[in-house]
Amino acid sequence: MGxxxxxxxxxxxxxGIAGLVCGGYLAKFGKKILIIEKNSQIGGYCxxxxxxxxxxxxxxxxxxxxxxxxxxxxxxxELGLSVKFDxxxxxxxxxxxxxxxxxxxxxxxxxxxxxxxxxxxxKQRIEEFINLTLRESPFVLFSKCRNKTFSQILxxxxxxxDLKSIFKIPGGNIGLSSNYVSALSMMALYREFLFNxxxxxxxxxxxxxxSLKNKCQYFGSEILTKKKVVKIIKNDCRYLIMTDDxxxxxxxxxxxxxxxxxxxxxxxxxxxxxxxxxxxxxxxxSPSAFFINxxxxxxxxxxxxxxxxxxxxxxxxxxxxRGYFDLSHKFFASHYIGKHKGVFLSxxxxxxxxxxxxxxxxxxxxxxxxxxxxxxxxxxxxxxxLGGFLKLTKSISITTPIDLYRSTFNYKGxxxxxxxxxxxxxxxxxFATLDDNLFxxxxxVPNIFGGSGIASVVNRAITCSxxxxxxxxxxxx
Numbered sequence: 479m480g481x482x483x484x485x486x487x488x489x490x491x492x493x494g495i496a497g498l499v500c501g502g503y504l505a506k507f508g509k510k511i512l513i514i515e516k517n518s519q520i521g522g523y524c525x526x527x528x529x530x531x532x533x534x535x536x537x538x539x540x541x542x543x544x545x546x547x548x549x550x551x552x553x554x555x556e557l558g559l560s561v562k563f564d565x566x567x568x569x570x571x572x573x574x575x576x577x578x579x580x581x582x583x584x585x586x587x588x589x590x591x592x593x594x595x596x597x598x599x600x601k602q603r604i605e606e607f608i609n610l611t612l613r614e615s616p617f618v619l620f621s622k623c624r625n626k627t628f629s630q631i632l633x634x635x636x637x638x639x640d641l642k643s644i645f646k647i648p649g650g651n652i653g654l655s656s657n658y659v660s661a662l663s664m665m666a667l668y669r670e671f672l673f674n675x676x677x678x679x680x681x682x683x684x685x686x687x688x689s690l691k692n693k694c695q696y697f698g699s700e701i702l703t704k705k706k707v708v709k710i711i712k713n714d715c716r717y718l719i720m721t722d723d724x725x726x727x728x729x730x731x732x733x734x735x736x737x738x739x740x741x742x743x744x745x746x747x748x749x750x751x752x753x754x755x756x757x758x759x760x761x762x763x764s765p766s767a768f769f770i771n772x773x774x775x776x777x778x779x780x781x782x783x784x785x786x787x788x789x790x791x792x793x794x795x796x797x798x799x800r801g802y803f804d805l806s807h808k809f810f811a812s813h814y815i816g817k818h819k820g821v822f823l824s825x826x827x828x829x830x831x832x833x834x835x836x837x838x839x840x841x842x843x844x845x846x847x848x849x850x851x852x853x854x855x856x857x858x859x860x861x862x863x864l865g866g867f868l869k870l871t872k873s874i875s876i877t878t879p880i881d882l883y884r885s886t887f888n889y890k891g892x893x894x895x896x897x898x899x900x901x902x903x904x905x906x907x908x909f910a911t912l913d914d915n916l917f918x919x920x921x922x923v924p925n926i927f928g929g930s931g932i933a934s935v936v937n938r939a940i941t942c943s944x945x946x947x948x949x950x951x952x953x954x955x
Contacts (some may be wrong), residue, residue: 482728484725484726484727484728485510485716485727485728485729486510486511486512486700486727486728486729486730487504487509487510487511487729487730487731488501488504488509488510488511488512488729488730488731488732488733488946489511489512489513489514489717489719489727489729489731489732489733490511490512490513490514490733490735491514491707491710491719491732491733491734491735491736491741492513492514492515492522492734492735492736492920493513493514493515493517493520493521493522493691493701493703493735494520494521494522494523494524494735494886494920494935495521495522495524495687495690495920495932495935495936495939496735496919496920496921496935496936496938496939496942497513497515497733497735497919497920497939498513498520498521498687498690498691498694498939499553499557499690499935499936499939499940499943500733500735500919500939500940500942500943501513501694501699501733502557502690502693502694502697502699503556503557503939503940503943503944503947504699504943504946504947505694505697505698505699506556506557506697507943507947510698511694511698511699511700512699512700512701512702512727512729513694513699513700513701513702514702514705514707514719514721514727515701515702515703515704515705516703516704516705516706516707516887517703517704517885518703518704519684519687519703520687520688520690520691520701520703521536521683521684521686521687521688521690521691522536522537522687522886523536523537523538523886523893524536524537524538524541524683524684524686524687524932525537525683525684525687526682526683526684529771529773529873529875530773530872530873531773532771532773532829532830532872532873533681533682533684533827533830534771534773534826534830534832534875535682535683535684535771535826535832536683536877536885537683537767537882537893538683538931538932539676539678539789539824539826539832540569540570540671540676540677540678540789540931541563541676541677541678541679541686541931541932541933542670542671542674542676542930542931542932542933543670543671543674543930543932543933543934543936543937544563544674544675544676544677545670545674545675548670548674548933549670549933549936549937549940550932550933550936552940553936553940557690557693558693559689559690559693560689560692561679561680561685561686561689562679562680563677563678563679563680564677564678564679564680565584565677566677566678566788567583567584567675568581568582568583568785568788569582569583569584569675569676569677569788569789570582570648570672570676570788570789570790570791571782571785571787571788571789571790571791572644572647572648572790572791572793573782573790573791573792573793573794573863574640574643574644574647574791574793574794574796575640575793575794575795575796576794578596578640578644579782579783579785580592580593580596580644581785582672582673582675583675584675586608586612586673586674589673590604590605590608593641593644596641597638597640597641599637599638600636600637600638600641603635603636604636604641606635607635607636608673610622610665611665611668611669611673612669612673612674616927619662619665620662623660623661623662623665624662624926626660626661627656627657627658627659627660627661628645628646628649628656628659628660628661628663628664628665629642629646629655629656629657630661631661631664631665632645632646632656640796643793643796647791647793647820648667648668648671648672648791649664649667650791650822650836651667651671651894651931652664652667652764652894652897652898652928653764653765653836653893653894653897654762654764654897654898654899658897658899659897659898659899660898660899660926660927660928662898662926662927663898663926663927663928663930666927666928666930666933666934667930667931669930670930670931670933670934671930671931671933676931678788678826682826702721705721705722705723705725706721706722707719707720707721707722707744708720708721708722708744709744709745710732710744710745710748710751711745711747711748712747712748713728715730715915716728716729716730717729717730717731717732717915717916719732730915731915731916731917731946732915732916732917733917733918733919733942733946734916734917734918734919734920735918735919735920735939736887736920736922737886737887737888737889737892737895737922738751738754738755738758738759738918738922739755739758739759739889740887740889741755741918742755742759748916750912750913750916751912751916753912754910754912754918757924758896758922758924761896761897761924762896762897762899763889763890763892763895763896763897764892764893764894764895764896764897765836765837765838765892765893766836766837766838766839766879766882766883766890766891766892766893767834767835767836767837767877767879767882767891767893768834768835768836768837768849768852768853768856768876768877768878768879769832769833769834769835769876769877770832770833770834770853770856770857770874770875770876770877771830771831771832771873771874771875771877772830772831772832772833772857772867772871772873772874772875773829773830773871773872773873773874773875774828774829774830774831774867774870774871774872775870775871775872776829776870777828777829778828778829778867778870779825779828780825780831780864780867787823787825788824788825789822789823789824789825790822790823790824790825790863791820791822792820792821792822792823792859792860792863793820794820794862794863795820820835821833821834821835821856821859821860822834822835823860823863823864831864831867833856833857833859833860835856836893837878837879838879839879839880839883839890839891840879840880841880842880845878845879845880849876849878853874853876878891879891894921894928895920895921895922895923895928896921896922896923896924896925896928898925898926898927898928899926906923906924906925907925907941908923908925908937908938908941908942909923909938909939909941909942909945910923910924911945914949917942917945917946919935919938919939919941919942920935920938920939921934921935921938923938925938
């Protein structure tokens with residue numbers, strides 16, 4: 479059956495990583511695909527921008543799931559992406575209490591030996607924890623960790639409080655206290671991003687997204703940028719998608735790679751969307767972030783104990799029990815701006831660095847009034863560790879939660895979608911089927927395994943595309 483103008487098998491709303499991966503697989507299978515993205519560049523949080531001739535990343539600092547059996551590796555091979563990665567070691571470092579410098583290496587034994595070197599009395603339990611995380615099947619992990627928080631798992635394995643805190647610190651990648659976050663989510667984070675190394679694409683994060691874009695187009699996908707979807711209507715067996723430039727597009731199936739609250743705003747008249755919105759609207763969303771991208775006047779490498787730094791969790795005091803998590807106005811003002819000392823530092827290149835803290839959404843006037851003071855505060859924290867980098871500063875770009883919302887339309891500028899809490903009553907294994915022809919994939923799918931970054935959204939996109947393809951075959955039979 480032929481297609482009319484502006485008619486497609488599947489339309490994907492949102493050109494983030496999950497949307498590109500899902501669209502790429504479907505196009506490779508032979509479906510006619512349209513991907514609609516409101517920004518000028520695709521990639522979502524996995525994109526980059528230029529300021530003062532410096533290339534800064536919009537959000538993501540590393541790509542996970544690149545080990546031999548990882549979902550990202552599988553996707554790269556199956557779609558034939560040409561992206562290359564830097565072999566950065568150590569890929570992550572935790573510097574805690576100005577006493578412990580734990581590096582995450584490409585060699586898990588080297589990582590294990592560093593942990594054991596600081597905590598020799600925990601040797602057996604460290605090895606058992608790593609074995610459970612890396613070598614057990616997802617089914618075994620599910621059976622052992624289901625309905626448990628990450629703190630409960632750490633309390634089961636370890637006695638040393640400092641060791642527990644060190645393992646909690648990378649929870650900033652999820653944005654929820656280890657006292658509440660699903661143990662499954664943190665175990666997935668360690669499996670896909672820490673014990674198996676995350677990697678950085680050569681050039682910038684945008685190069686990873688662009689490689690996906692190029693492959694989608696190679697397989698025949700159409701990609702529209704700078705087009706905002708303003709309304710979706712179900713018309714008989716098709717969906718009518720209207721954009722802000724007055725154009726309309728039709729599809730038999732629709733995949734959302736956007737915030738379900740945004741999906742409700744543009745398609746709330748569709749019963750399936752309205753029903754799903756009622757399920758997720760009261761779930762806890764992840765916090766947002768405040769970060770500063772800094773361009774340096776000359777090349778500079780930063781190191782700790784003679785090891786070059788690429789991504790650093792700098793926590794000179796133990797605030798892992800509170801540090802990411804109660805983000806009310808009062809708490810943020812007193813703790814993050816005043817007493818709280820933990821920051822995340824990343825060094826994408828020899829000419830750029832980023833200083834980041836988790837932050838509440840608040841409102842535009844709040845950030846207009848406070849962003850300079852807050853940025854000065856966290857730059858001072860970074861300078862406590864990095865020393866005289868400030869004299870090399872040539873360009874500064876500040877990103878507030880308001881900026882993140884405007885860029886992504888993620889509700890309240892959320893960095894990680896829905897929180898993978900143990901309290902989830904309605905969760906989905908990989909993607910959400912709103913009805914037979916309407917799907918949600920990406921980090922907004924309620925999932926207690928969530929939180930492992932790009933690896934997680936890639937997995938959900940593959941699962942979604944597989945379902946659509948298999949369902950198509952079944953219907954044809």
